[in-house]
Each structure stands twice: as C-alpha cells, then as structure tokens.
Amino acid sequence: MAGRRVAIVSIGMTRFGKHPDKKxxxxxxxxxxxxxxxxxxxxxxxxxxxxMSPGLYEGITGPANILAGLLGFEDKLVYxxxxxxxxxGAALMAGWTAIASGVVDSVLVVGGEKMxxxxxxxxxxxxxxxxxxxxxxxxxxxxxxxxxxxRHYMDRYGIxxxxxAHVAVKNHLHGSMNPKAHFQKRITLEDYYRSRVVAEPxxxxxxxxxxxxAAAVLLMELDKALSYTSKPVLITGISGSTxxxxxxxxxxxxxMRAVKNSVEKALRMAGKSIRDVGLVxxxxxxxxxxxxxxxxxxxxxxGEAWRAAMEGWTRYDGELPVNTSGGLKAKGHPIGATGVxxxxxxxxxxxxxxxxxxxxxxxxxxxSMSMGGFGHNAFTLVYEPGW
Amino acid sequence: xxxxxIQVCRSCGRGYYPPKIRCSCxxxxxxxxxxxxxxxxxxxxTIYVPPIGFEPPLRVAIAEFSKHGLKVLGRIxxxxxxxVGDRVWAVENNGVVVFSPAEGGEGE
Numbered sequence: 001m002a003g004r005r006v007a008i009v010s011i012g013m014t015r016f017g018k019h020p021d022k023k024x025x026x027x028x029x030x031x032x033x034x035x036x037x038x039x040x041x042x043x044x045x046x047x048x049x050x051x052m053s054p055g056l057y058e059g060i061t062g063p064a065n066i067l068a069g070l071l072g073f074e075d076k077l078v079y080x081x082x083x084x085x086x087x088x089g090a091a092l093m094a095g096w097t098a099i100a101s102g103v104v105d106s107v108l109v110v111g112g113e114k115m116x117x118x119x120x121x122x123x124x125x126x127x128x129x130x131x132x133x134x135x136x137x138x139x140x141x142x143x144x145x146x147x148x149x150x151r152h153y154m155d156r157y158g159i160x161x162x163x164x165a166h167v168a169v170k171n172h173l174h175g176s177m178n179p180k181a182h183f184q185k186r187i188t189l190e191d192y193y194r195s196r197v198v199a200e201p202x203x204x205x206x207x208x209x210x211x212x213x214a215a216a217v218l219l220m221e222l223d224k225a226l227s228y229t230s231k232p233v234l235i236t237g238i239s240g241s242t243x244x245x246x247x248x249x250x251x252x253x254x255x256m257r258a259v260k261n262s263v264e265k266a267l268r269m270a271g272k273s274i275r276d277v278g279l280v281x282x283x284x285x286x287x288x289x290x291x292x293x294x295x296x297x298x299x300x301x302x303g304e305a306w307r308a309a310m311e312g313w314t315r316y317d318g319e320l321p322v323n324t325s326g327g328l329k330a331k332g333h334p335i336g337a338t339g340v341x342x343x344x345x346x347x348x349x350x351x352x353x354x355x356x357x358x359x360x361x362x363x364x365x366x367x368s369m370s371m372g373g374f375g376h377n378a379f380t381l382v383y384e385p386g387w
Numbered sequence: 388x389x390x391x392x393i394q395v396c397r398s399c400g401r402g403y404y405p406p407k408i409r410c411s412c413x414x415x416x417x418x419x420x421x422x423x424x425x426x427x428x429x430x431x432x433t434i435y436v437p438p439i440g441f442e443p444p445l446r447v448a449i450a451e452f453s454k455h456g457l458k459v460l461g462r463i464x465x466x467x468x469x470x471v472g473d474r475v476w477a478v479e480n481n482g483v484v485v486f487s488p489a490e491g492g493e494g495e
Contacts, residue, residue: 121439128438134405137483138462139434139441147432148449155430155471199434246405248449248458253430 005222006099007232007386010038011344014112016213016332017182024051024058024114024214027334028067031214032110036071042218042228045104046077050091050111051336052084056126057114067110077104084130085285087111088215088339089240089370089379095219096238105221111340112214123210127335130373132246143207145247145374146286147199152253153288154201156303161201163306165192167287168205170309171323174316175330177357182211182332206287211332215341222386230387233347236365237270237382243375256296258378259369263297270365270382274298277382278363279349280320281342283371284327290314293369294322321359324349339370343381350385390421391477391484395455402455404484422457425474425489426450429458448486450475461486 012034014027022030028049036044049064060066064080077098083090088111095107115123128141140148154160169189175181187205195204225232241261244250250257267274274297282297284290294305299320308314314322325331325345328338346366348354366383394406398414402422409415431448434441446463461477461484463469474489 120436124438132405134482135460136438138447138460139437139445140447140460141434141438144432144434144437144447147434148430148447151432151471152430196435198436199432201432244411246403246460248460249403250458251456253449253458 004100004102005234006096006219007222007225007234008217008343008347009042009220009225009229009232010035010218011216011347012038013180013215013341013344014213015180016211016334016337018116019212020117022114022212024054024060024063024112025066025070027114027212027214028063028110028112029070031112031216032067032071032108035108035216035218039218039228042106042220044073044076044106044108044218046095046098046107047071047073048091048095048107048109049080050087050109050340051080052082052087052113053126057118083377084372085283085333085335086339086370086372086377086379087336088342089381090339092339092343092381093238093240093379096235099219099221105224107219108216109219109340110214110216111336111338113334113336114212115210115334116212120210130376135246142374143286144199146288147202149253149292150202150286150288151200153292156254157306159306163291163310164206164287165189166309167284167290168192168329170315171284171327171329174324174357175326177355178326178331181326181330182209183326183330202286202288208285208328208333211334213332213334213337215337215344217340217343217347231351232386233350234384234386235381236384237266237268237272238380239265239269240377240379241265242377245376247374254292254302256292256375258375259293259371260296262378262380263367263369266380266382270384272365272382276365277367278320278361279324279346279359279366280322281325281345281368282323282327283369284323284329285333287329290322290327297369316357317360324354324357324359339379342368342370346383350383390423391459391479392419393422393455393457395420400455402457404457404459422452422454422477424452424454425476426452426459428469428471428473428475428486430471431463431469450477450486459484
C-alpha cells in the first residue's frame with residue numbers, strides 16, 4: 001500500500017491486577033509515562049484514550065482531557081474511543097488512521113480500566129450494558145453466552161472440558177512468566193476441574209478475572225520513527241468488522257464473522273496469508289473463545305483448534321504461540337486496556353524482550369484481535385518487524 | 388402448544404425476534420406473524436451466577452425454527468428435563484420467550 005506507513009516505536013504498561021490505591025487516571029498516566037520515557041525525545045502530536053465506562057466506574061467524563069492535562073499536553077489532538085471490550089483495538093485504528101491520513105505524525109494510544117473497586121455483580125451489570133435489551137431480560141450475560149457456545153462446540157465436535165482446561169493451563173503458564181500479568185501462578189488440570197461451575201459447562205477457571213490496569217503504545221509515521229528508533233514495529237494491516245448485535249440472529253453460532261472478516265481484511269491489506277503469521281494475541285474472555293477464534297481466523301480447520309493447546313502448538317515455545325502475555329485469562333482484562341496491551345505484547349516479543357516467555361521463532365508477521373462484546377465488533381492488526 | 392409473534396422482512400423473508408428497525412437486506416418493510424410450530428434446542432446452559440435480579444440456577448437456551456431462518460434465545464423456567472435436539476414450544480411471557488417440551492408433553 002502506498003502512502004504513509006505507521007509503526008509502534010515505544011510501549012508502556014502497568015501491572016494488571018488489583019490496584020486499590022490507584023484510580024483510572026493514575027493507571028493511564030503510569031502507562032503513558034512508561035511509553036514516553038522509553039523514547040524521551042520522541043514528539044507526541046496526539047493522545048487517544050481507550051476506556052469503556054469511566055462514568056459508571058468512577059463518575060468521570062472526558063478522561064482523555066483529564067489525562068492530557070495531567071501529562072501537560074497542550075495544542076494536541078485529544079479524544080477518547082470506546083468499543084466496549086474491543087475499545088483498545090478501535091483506539092489503535094483511530095491512531096493509525098490519524099497518522100496514515102497525514103493529520104498528525106505521532107499518536108500516544110493509551111487504554112485502561114479501573115474495575116476491582118466494584119463487586120462482581122456490579123461489574124457484570126456494567127459489562128452487560130452492551131447486550132441487547134431483550135437478551136438482557138432473559139438473564140443472559142456475555143460469560144453465559146460463552147457457555148452456550150461451548151456446549152454447542154462440544155456437541156458438534158464431540159469433546160469434553162479437557163481441551164478448555166488445557167487453554168487455561170497454557171495461558172496461566174504464560175502469565176506465570178509475565179511480571180505484568182494479574183495471575184502469575186501456574187495452574188494444573190486438577191485446579192481447573194476443582195473450580196466451581198459458573199454456567200454449564202464452563203467453570204471459574206474458564207474465565208478472565210476482573211482487573212485494573214493500563215497499557216500504552218506510541219505510534220509514529222515510519223520516516224519520522226526511523227529518527228528515533230532502529231526497531232519500529234510496523235502495522236501493515238488493520239481492519240474492523242461487525243456481526244449481528246443479537247447473537248441468536250447469527251446463521252451459525254460457532255462462526256464468529258466479525259473475527260473472521262476483520263482478520264481476512266487486515267491480512268489482505270498487509271499482503272500476507274494466515275500461514276505467514278507466527279504470533280497471535282486474541283480475546284480469550286473465556287477459554288472456548290481462544291479455540292473458536294483460532295478456527296475463525298483460519299489458523300485451524302473448523303473443529304480442529306481444540307487440539308492446539310493440548311498438543312502444545314500454541315504454547316510460547318510451540319509452532320504458533322498464542323497469548324504469550326497470558327491472554328485475558330491470566331494477564332487480566334481491564335477492559336479499555338486489553339486491545340492496547342495486545343499491541344504491547346506483540347511489540348515486546350518482536351523486539352526479543354519478553355524474557356522467560358520469549359518465543360523461540362522469529363516470525364515475519366504477528367496478529368492481534370481485539371473484540372467488543374460477544375464477537376460483536378472486532379479489530380485486527382497485522383504487525384511486521386520494520387528492521 | 389404455543390405461539391410466538393415474530394417480525395418477518397417482506398423483502399427477503401428473514402424472521403426476527405426481537406424486532407428490528409431495518410433488515411440486514413436494507414428493507415424497512417416488515418409484517419408480523421404467529422409462529423405456530425415447535426423449534427429445536429440448539430444449545431443450552433444452566434447459569435449458577437446470574438445477574439442481579441435473577442435466581443440461580445437459571446436455564447437459558449437457543450432454539451431453531453424451520454421457518455424464516457429463525458433462532459430465538461429464551462428461558463427454560465419449568466422443571467423440564469430438556470436437552471440439545473429436543474423439540475420445544477416457544478411462548479412469550481412478560482417480554483421473555485419461554486420454552487417448554489413439545490413432545491411427550493401436553494397439546495402437541
């Protein structure tokens with residue numbers, strides 16, 4: 001594609017987890033400063049902030065303006081982007097677009113959420129806000145949708161919970177090697193089966209926790225970027241796609257069309273095929289979603305991806321490392337931060353700075369998929385090392 | 388027995404519950420029809436940690452119907468032993484679709 005190219009030049013992230021002594025703005029500022037301190041001479045023309053519900057969580061409106069004020073930003077292009085749990089992916093799209101279009105040369109994209117001061121029930125109610133009004137009246141939530149889809153997958157392909165347990169064990173293994181993950185403890189298959197059932201057939205250990213945290217990446221036009229770094233991570237493909245808002249309107253409940261179509265379009269833009277991709281961060285709000293998304297992205301045929309974690313293919317040292325950060329499952333899911341934290345992990349891995357969990361291969365392309373709702377609205381990015 | 392009032396697109400024939408303002412085919416021309424046939428359970432779950440205002444265990448299911456390409460999310464409120472593949476009637480009760488067994492039950 002001709003025109004201005006966009007690269008990630010620096011990154012920052014708070015630890016994900018419980019931060020009782022910090023508010024949303026503290027977390028956003030911490031991640032922002034880490035990204036800026038990484039490359040202190042780099043100019044920041046714009047600040048784009050990804051947060052889902054600062055109003056409901058902390059009574060805040062205009063978090064982007066508050067953050068710009070705290071960071072001493074004046075005469076900048078500043079705004080907030082929201083796409084529920086896929087807010088981070090949407091904010092990266094906004095940042096990419098602002099640079100590719102020539103409006104600005106650099107954008108600090110920072111996402112965060114402060115959630116753990118609310119009870120599980122209050123969190124569930126806030127998160128359920130995006131579900132269609134009729135669906136909500138039945139008592140369904142996004143986690144119970146994952147259970148409906150897990151039951152359907154198990155029936156269609158004749159599996160039990162074991163492949164799901166292996167996804168949880170794998171992502172906790174990755175989290176145990178990520179000093180910024182919410183859970184840094186390995187779990188066993190026994191731990192998985194001991195956890196209580198939330199919605200049949202899914203257990204506590206199938207689901208992401210509720211976390212606080214923030215992540216930031218500094219995007220820059222490539223020619224400019226090369227004056228500040230020798231290791232720009234190029235964003236060569238980026239796209240978004242939506243599925244039906246009412247989940248039962250989907251022709252095939254296991255076909256996540258927003259995921260599938262956003263991946264297809266982003267790869268086409270990058271001029272890559274799925275076989276070129278050697279590193280993936282995806283939206284494992286529940287273990288079954290890692291399996292369903294890998295199939296819908298095209299990495300494995302339908303009905304086959306359940307083998308991936310069991311066989312070790314998707315482990316950090318496997319042929320297709322998936323969620324080396326620990327994923328939503330172990331790293332945590334402070335909603336507005338999640339999509340940005342995926343870009344953080346991909347960058348760290350491509351730089352070879354992921355420490356203990358560093359992948360063994362040197363992929364020519366990596367992919368992240370940030371999803372809003374239950375496959376309602378997905379954003380996919382394709383990354384390539386720019387050196 | 389039971390019936391469910393659904394919305395059907397006059398242009399492409401696709402059925403909706405709950406109703407829409409505009410069909411995915413672009414049409415805004417709908418009619419309503421009573422769906423007088425049982426559906427089949429595609430998937431179901433029992434929720435042990437439901438949202439505020441609901442009592443556990445809460446059973447929800449998605450049933451598929453042969454007409455209008457329709458699937459509907461609903462609740463299983465009665466004490467029925469329903470599983471995937473079972474035929475069910477769907478009726479609306481206080482704004483929620485409720486499923487009950489269509490075979491071996493009353494009024495097939």
